[in-house]
Amino acid sequence: MSLSVQHFTRTYAGSGGSVFTAVDDLSFDVRGGEIVGLIGPNGAGKTTTLRSLAGILRSTAGHISIDGHDIVDDAVAAKRVLAFMPDEPHLFEYLTVAEHLRLMARLFTVVDFEPRARALLEELELTGKERSLPGELSRGMRQKVVIACGLVRPASTLLFDEPLTGLDPVGIRRMRHTIVARARAGACVLLSSHLLHLVEEICTRVIIMDRGRKVADGTVAELASRDDLAVPGSSLEQIFMRVTGQDRDGRIVKSEV
Amino acid sequence: MLSASLYIIVCSAKNRFAMRLRRLREPRYLIGAIVGAAYFYFAVFRRMGVGRGTGRRGRASISPSVMLAAYGSAAGFAGTGLLLLAALAWIFPADRGLLAFSEAEIHLLLPAPMTRRQLLVHRLLRSQLPLLFGAVVSSLFVPLAGGSRLRFGIGMFIVLVTARIYFTGVTLSRARLGAWRATERRVAWAPLALLLTAVAVVAVSILRAHQAMPIGTFAGISSNVGRAIGRGPAAVAVWPFAAVVGPLFAGSYRQFFTRLPGALAVLAVLVEWVLRSAEIFQHTPDTVQRPTVDRPRSGGAVRARNVGWTLGLSGRTESLFLWKNAMQTLRSTNVFSMLPFVIPAIVLTVVGATVRMSATERRGPAAALATTALFLAGVCALLGPQAMRSDLRGDLRHLDVLKTWPVKSSAVIRGEMLWPTLALTLCTWFALICATVFSAAAFPSLPLAERLSLAAAAAVLAPALVAAQLMVLNAAAVLFPAWVSTGPQRPRGLDAMGQRLILLFGVILALIVTIGPGVIAGGIIGFVFYRLVGAVSLVPAAIVCLAIVAGEIGLVTEMLGAAYDRVDLSEVERE
Numbered sequence: 001m002s003l004s005v006q007h008f009t010r011t012y013a014g015s016g017g018s019v020f021t022a023v024d025d026l027s028f029d030v031r032g033g034e035i036v037g038l039i040g041p042n043g044a045g046k047t048t049t050l051r052s053l054a055g056i057l058r059s060t061a062g063h064i065s066i067d068g069h070d071i072v073d074d075a076v077a078a079k080r081v082l083a084f085m086p087d088e089p090h091l092f093e094y095l096t097v098a099e100h101l102r103l104m105a106r107l108f109t110v111v112d113f114e115p116r117a118r119a120l121l122e123e124l125e126l127t128g129k130e131r132s133l134p135g136e137l138s139r140g141m142r143q144k145v146v147i148a149c150g151l152v153r154p155a156s157t158l159l160f161d162e163p164l165t166g167l168d169p170v171g172i173r174r175m176r177h178t179i180v181a182r183a184r185a186g187a188c189v190l191l192s193s194h195l196l197h198l199v200e201e202i203c204t205r206v207i208i209m210d211r212g213r214k215v216a217d218g219t220v221a222e223l224a225s226r227d228d229l230a231v232p233g234s235s236l237e238q239i240f241m242r243v244t245g246q247d248r249d250g251r252i253v254k255s256e257v
Numbered sequence: 258m259l260s261a262s263l264y265i266i267v268c269s270a271k272n273r274f275a276m277r278l279r280r281l282r283e284p285r286y287l288i289g290a291i292v293g294a295a296y297f298y299f300a301v302f303r304r305m306g307v308g309r310g311t312g313r314r315g316r317a318s319i320s321p322s323v324m325l326a327a328y329g330s331a332a333g334f335a336g337t338g339l340l341l342l343a344a345l346a347w348i349f350p351a352d353r354g355l356l357a358f359s360e361a362e363i364h365l366l367l368p369a370p371m372t373r374r375q376l377l378v379h380r381l382l383r384s385q386l387p388l389l390f391g392a393v394v395s396s397l398f399v400p401l402a403g404g405s406r407l408r409f410g411i412g413m414f415i416v417l418v419t420a421r422i423y424f425t426g427v428t429l430s431r432a433r434l435g436a437w438r439a440t441e442r443r444v445a446w447a448p449l450a451l452l453l454t455a456v457a458v459v460a461v462s463i464l465r466a467h468q469a470m471p472i473g474t475f476a477g478i479s480s481n482v483g484r485a486i487g488r489g490p491a492a493v494a495v496w497p498f499a500a501v502v503g504p505l506f507a508g509s510y511r512q513f514f515t516r517l518p519g520a521l522a523v524l525a526v527l528v529e530w531v532l533r534s535a536e537i538f539q540h541t542p543d544t545v546q547r548p549t550v551d552r553p554r555s556g557g558a559v560r561a562r563n564v565g566w567t568l569g570l571s572g573r574t575e576s577l578f579l580w581k582n583a584m585q586t587l588r589s590t591n592v593f594s595m596l597p598f599v600i601p602a603i604v605l606t607v608v609g610a611t612v613r614m615s616a617t618e619r620r621g622p623a624a625a626l627a628t629t630a631l632f633l634a635g636v637c638a639l640l641g642p643q644a645m646r647s648d649l650r651g652d653l654r655h656l657d658v659l660k661t662w663p664v665k666s667s668a669v670i671r672g673e674m675l676w677p678t679l680a681l682t683l684c685t686w687f688a689l690i691c692a693t694v695f696s697a698a699a700f701p702s703l704p705l706a707e708r709l710s711l712a713a714a715a716a717v718l719a720p721a722l723v724a725a726q727l728m729v730l731n732a733a734a735v736l737f738p739a740w741v742s743t744g745p746q747r748p749r750g751l752d753a754m755g756q757r758l759i760l761l762f763g764v765i766l767a768l769i770v771t772i773g774p775g776v777i778a779g780g781i782i783g784f785v786f787y788r789l790v791g792a793v794s795l796v797p798a799a800i801v802c803l804a805i806v807a808g809e810i811g812l813v814t815e816m817l818g819a820a821y822d823r824v825d826l827s828e829v830e831r832e
Contacts, residue, residue, distance in 0.1 A: 051657070051826075054660075054661045055660055055661055056656075056657045056660045056661060056826060057825070057826060058822075058823065058825065072822075075663075075822070076663045076664065076665065077663070078663075079661060079662065079663035080663040082661070082663075084661050086657070090655060090657060090658050092581065092584075092585070092655065092658075093585070093589075094561075094584050094585040094588040094589055095581065095584055095585075096561045099568065099584070102567070102568050102570070103568060103577070103581065105570055106568055106569070106570055106571070106572070106577055107577065107662050107663065107664065108663065109571070110570070113570055131561050132561065133561050133588075
């Protein structure tokens with residue numbers, strides 16, 4: 001179980017024929033059991049990276065493979081072991097919660113669907129909402145449905161883009177446990193979040209991105225021990241501020257690390 | 258508050274215009290804009306020039322008042338029509354008018370210290386530019402001489418503004434018809450009571466006029482209606498509605514300026530009614546339309562209707578899409594959501610059937626039913642694929658979800674086409690069965706064997722015709738996703754109009770190319786065997802055509818799979 005990103009680059013066509021590079025020559029690996037936190041300021045390229053890993057966007061250059069399956073050349077096999085939970089809960093307006101889960105079970109050939117779905121609905125506090133349409137649910141509830149759709153199949157690679165957006169404190173706590181439990185079961189987890197304390201708490205490794213490039217990669221302890229990134233005893237927040245060139249109040253103090 | 262509203266309006270208009278200009282740097286918008294401008298030139302300005310030229314040679318331009326003059330007072334007739342529409346608005350509230358707040362207005366203006374009256378005034382001001390644009394465009398497209406074009410534009414603007422304000426008032430009042438406070442109930446019921454009285458007065462007058470002079474022809478009926486609404490209480494009841502359309506149907510500037518005060522007076526009364534209603538109703542829950550993510554397109558609160566169809570946990574990808582799209586159609590469809598499609602379909606069917614029956618002089622309920630069913634089958638098979646968008650065109654907004662699914666791309670495209678093909682084919686078959694059952698009355702000269710053969714051939718051809726159209730439309734969505742609108746609001750502007758025109762011609766051309774081989778092969782089979790077995794030969798001909806089209810669809814969807822994989826989500830035009 002592994003996720004491999006090699007020299008991944010993604011550009012967008014801008015107005016007037018200009019080209020905007022959202023992610024530039026990004027390489028990293030995530031092994032089974034690891035929870036890797038992907039952090040960076042807005043516009044750093046985190047969501048573009050995750051959406052490309054999920055097969056939504058095509059890479060401009062480089063290779064992405066999930067469990068050894070290339071996301072472009074062997075897309076069906078790669079996606080079969082992948083679960084992507086986006087920050088915006090996009091659901092089908094006219095399918096109920098239960099029908100969304102059933103749809104996922106059909107797509108990903110989940111054999112023990114009924115008990116898995118029941119347990120998941122219980123775990124995410126969605127019991128009693130099975131027959132509700134997305135329009136009848138709050139944003140937090142819709143986010144939980146998206147997460148349930150991702151977790152109902154036994155995926156070996158889990159991609160979370162701001163998974164806690166819209167969740168209540170109980171939901172956040174449960175979600176944290178769920179992510180850790182999946183990693184302990186052997187899944188490789190890549191998680192993008194602005195909640196640095198969450199990343200520091202549950203992630204085994206952290207990748208910091210800035211303006212499309214990887215600027216740091218390692219455990220929090222490793223990053224804190226590097227003289228060029230932190231002073232001794234730094235927290236992840238302090239490392240983040242320093243790496244992205246901002247002072248304690250968020251003011252930009254340098255343009256490049 | 259007025260200055261803040263004007264600031265929003267001016268800045269938005271300025272920035273929208275600048276954005277439209279900026280995006281012309283992209284070829285897809287530039288090409289669209291060139292085609293749109295060319296169409297506009299040839300369809301409007303060139304024709305206006307030709308109209309002026311022919312006018313000098315003695316050909317009079319058409320005036321709306323001239324068009325309706327034969328049937329009495331144009332404004333009176335249009336006013337009666339407006340009265341009917343005004344009454345229907347209480348039963349079928351299609352437009353929430355000024356209450357359809359945007360997301361930004363909900364989050365930035367509703368929490369601001371503004372009264373509901375101020376909010377409505379803001380919405381009223383904000384709606385003026387689109388309405389003005391609509392009036393200008395309509396005045397350009399209607400074939401009128403220069404002077405009357407300006408009058409028509411102003412008249413149309415007054416009608417559009419009045420309608421928008423009236424719909425807002427209806428929405429506000431409908432929500433309070435059952436209010437527990439007596440004052441609110443009275444305010445809500447008063448306009449409805451007035452309107453019902455006006456409808457009753459006009460209906461009784463027309464009925465009496467018709468009883469006094471029963472006439473069978475259309476001209477006679479309209480003459481009676483003209484007489485009924487031209488005098489007595491009916492004239493008073495129709496007056497506000499006729500006054501609104503008065504300037505639109507003015508034959509001269511003198512007439513226009515004479516009618517203008519009446520129209521403006523009605524408009525002023527309506528504005529006051531809406532603003533007063535808003536003030537009186539502001540202490541009860543609001544009627545603001547809040548657009549939310551994943552809210553059903555119909556806008557209302559939809560319950561999950563049990564349709565008794567559970568998705569199996571195994572099977573082909575195509576059947577999964579069949580189920581998904583069927584759920585969407587079956588749950589989103591109700592009387593109100595069908596109206597925009599059913600009404601034009603009924604109008605087309607009735608007009609076509611009437612013309613055909615008038616030409617052949619076939620009378621009687623059976624003949625009428627057969628002819629109507631036949632036209633309905635045609636409408637389903639030929640226009641249905643354009644209207645029924647529960648396929649990839651509708652799912653473009655869910656593309657980021659679909660792209661994460663571990664399924665073959667060609668199966669996605671085939672699956673997306675499956676439900677609309679099935680639904681439209683079943684509708685066409687039903688109409689064809691009705692037409693066949695009663696065909697003896699409508700086509701007495703055709704023997705039974707021929708009628709049955711024709712019906713069977715049509716039934717075989719129906720899925721081919723529907724699926725071929727859907728394939729072309731879905732191929733357009735895959736190849737040109739940026740040119741397919743993903744929401745209920747169609748993109749506006751010259752470039753968007755040009756894109757639609759290019760797509761339309763492309764779709765027609767692709768359809769001819771797709772169906773062509775099947776029609777030629779089927780035609781040869783039919784021609785060869787016709788001498789031997791007669792009309793029955795149409796059935797194998799249709800089967801050959803269906804087989805060829807099915808093969809082409811299989812081939813093309815496989816090829817489109819690669820294009821689907823390459824679709825870039827950043828190209829899809831979001832709402």
